[in-house]
Each structure stands twice: as structure tokens, then as C-alpha cells.
Amino acid sequence: MSVAELARWANIPYPQAPCKVDWSSIPGELRAFLPDDYREMIDTFGGGSFDRHIWIHSPRRQGEPYDLASWAVEREMALELLWGAGEEVPPEIDRENDRLIAWASTGDGEYIYWVVSKEGSFPAGRRIAVQDYDGDWEFFDLSCTEFLLRWVNGELDTNLISNAFAEFENSFIRY
Numbered sequence: 001m002s003v004a005e006l007a008r009w010a011n012i013p014y015p016q017a018p019c020k021v022d023w024s025s026i027p028g029e030l031r032a033f034l035p036d037d038y039r040e041m042i043d044t045f046g047g048g049s050f051d052r053h054i055w056i057h058s059p060r061r062q063g064e065p066y067d068l069a070s071w072a073v074e075r076e077m078a079l080e081l082l083w084g085a086g087e088e089v090p091p092e093i094d095r096e097n098d099r100l101i102a103w104a105s106t107g108d109g110e111y112i113y114w115v116v117s118k119e120g121s122f123p124a125g126r127r128i129a130v131q132d133y134d135g136d137w138e139f140f141d142l143s144c145t146e147f148l149l150r151w152v153n154g155e156l157d158t159n160l161i162s163n164a165f166a167e168f169e170n171s172f173i174r175y
Contacts, residue, residue, distance in 0.1 A: 002145060003037060003045075003145055014044060021042055026069075032114075035143060049173050050151070051152065054104050055107070057104060072101045075111055075113070090139075093129070097117055100129060101116060106162075109133035112128060112129075113129045113130075115129050128144065130158065130160050132160045140156075
């Protein structure tokens with residue numbers, strides 16, 4: 001699954017003039033290398049939302065409200081506080097070796113993370129974790145574009161992220 005398929009779904013010309021993101025500082029800022037499909041998606045779409053529900057966090061650009069690094073730090077700190085206070089850590093997350101990087105969120109309060117090693121590498125089979133506002137979790141062995149394509153097509157097996165936004169069907173709105 002690819003960025004080209006997401007662009008086709010959203011009726012956005014592909015390829016198009018890429019957004020100008022300076023990717024060189026991002027690994028140092030996040031202490032992780034970002035997946036190629038995410039970088040291609042941001043270069044193609046920029047930051048914004050799919051069906052006005054899943055908001056993609058992107059590297060800081062002037063005026064964009066969903067800054068990837070800020071959200072990642074805020075969510076990492078929030079999870080450490082919650083887990084330190086006794087909230088249950090899902091068994092799929094190894095607190096000694098894993099980090100969570102929030103790369104998207106929803107209008108209903110869910111957060112979408114990459115599960116990465118604390119060393120910052122992405123294994124061949126990337127994992128995505130979804131946390132809802134009640135602290136429930138779901139995990140997916142998908143790339144971010146596979147995850148998004150399955151969601152927009154109603155094929156993502158999830159109980160946490162709603163897909164009831166038919167009035168906005170096939171839309172990507174850039175912020």
C-alpha cells in the first residue's frame with residue numbers, strides 16, 4: 001500500500017510538488033528515524049486530516065497546529081506519568097526497550113503511535129499502537145500508509161477508531 005493509493009483515495013494529484021520539509025534535523029529531534037512511507041506522505045500531503053478525523057502530525061512548519069516533535073514529547077511524558085501512577089502498561093509494550101512516538105490523533109481523543117526501540121531503529125515489521133481516552137489499546141503490524149488506507153476504506157479491524165464520517169468521505173484537508 002502506498003502514498004499514491006492514499007492520494008488517489010483523496011482525489012489529490014500524485015505526484016505533486018512536494019512540501020518542503022527539512023528532514024535532516026528530525027531524527028535528532030525525535031531520537032528516531034522515521035519510516036519512508038511517512039516521510040513520502042508528508043512530502044506529498046503536508047500535515048492535515050483524513051476525513052476530518054485522523055489528524056496527521058507533521059514536522060514543524062509555520063502555522064501548523066499538529067507538530068510531530070511537540071506531540072511526541074507531550075504524549076511520551078503523559079504516558080510515563082500515567083504508568084508511573086499505576087495505570088496498566090499493555091503487555092505488548094516493553095517499557096525497558098520500547099518508546100512510543102505519537103504520529104497522529106483523532107477527533108475522539110485517540111492517539112496513534114509508532115512503537116520503536118529506545119535505540120530509535122524501526123524493525124522491518126513496524127508496529128502501530130492506538131490508545132483511546134479510556135486507556136484501551138490496540139496494536140497493528142502495519143506501516144502508517146497501510147494503516148490509513150485500511151481505515152479510510154473501512155477495512156481496519158479496530159474497536160477504538162470510529163469510521164462513521166461518511167459526510168466527509170474521501171477527503172484530506174491540509175492545515
